[in-house]
Amino acid sequence: MADVGMPLRDQVSLAALTDDAVKTSEIEGQSLNVQSVRSSIARRLGLDIGALAPVDRHVDGVVGMVLDATGNCQAPLTRERLFGWHAALFPTGYSGLTRIRVGGWRDDATAPMQVVSGPVGRQRLHFEAPPASQLDKEMSRLLEWIETPTDEPLFVKAGLAHLWFLTIHPFDDGNGRIARAIGDLLLARADGGRQRF
Numbered sequence: 001m002a003d004v005g006m007p008l009r010d011q012v013s014l015a016a017l018t019d020d021a022v023k024t025s026e027i028e029g030q031s032l033n034v035q036s037v038r039s040s041i042a043r044r045l046g047l048d049i050g051a052l053a054p055v056d057r058h059v060d061g062v063v064g065m066v067l068d069a070t071g072n073c074q075a076p077l078t079r080e081r082l083f084g085w086h087a088a089l090f091p092t093g094y095s096g097l098t099r100i101r102v103g104g105w106r107d108d109a110t111a112p113m114q115v116v117s118g119p120v121g122r123q124r125l126h127f128e129a130p131p132a133s134q135l136d137k138e139m140s141r142l143l144e145w146i147e148t149p150t151d152e153p154l155f156v157k158a159g160l161a162h163l164w165f166l167t168i169h170p171f172d173d174g175n176g177r178i179a180r181a182i183g184d185l186l187l188a189r190a191d192g193g194r195q196r197f
Helices: 008-027 034-045 057-071 079-089 132-147 154-168 175-191
Strands: 114-117 124-128
Touching: 008 034, 008 057, 008 175, 034 057, 057 079, 057 175, 079 132, 079 175, 132 154, 154 175
Parallel strands: none
Antiparallel strands: 114 124
16 A cells, blocks of 8 residues: 655654554454554654544553654663553553553562463463562563663564563563563664664
8 A cells, every 4th residue: 555755764764663563462462443554654654644543542552652662673672661652552441351460560469470271270371470578679680681782683573572571571561562462672772773664
């Protein structure tokens, strides 16, 4: 869907960012309206794409996180920035019908953080994350490692940071989307530019 008069670089960037935001939500089982995502990105980037589709808070949250990760890739990744991303993903304080702790680490009040699959009663445990009491320490170690120059190429560091974040699983929900944003941030640093293709 070419936009007449829009530079090719902007067209490609808009398409790539739209695809990234839609796919990152699909992995989590959420289906976003492609035109709403495209409109949100165009508004934020100041691109004229003609008629804009309506945008809801959830779409704007995902788009805001993706654009912050890539557009502000040189800014330090901090716990406050992660809390902001998390709050943007869950503007109502709910994940579906379940109230979650937003803009803060999980507290394990109801149970340990576990990744499971299968029907209720026959669920299979795949992974149990570190207890909530260790999250400050574990996240501090990860964030320090991300911000400290290392010998690893940044694209390798992006993959390692993604995996490390997921093993900590610091939030009640949204860990996968935020892990991908962390990867995008480090890949944008590796590219040396604010636009990801």
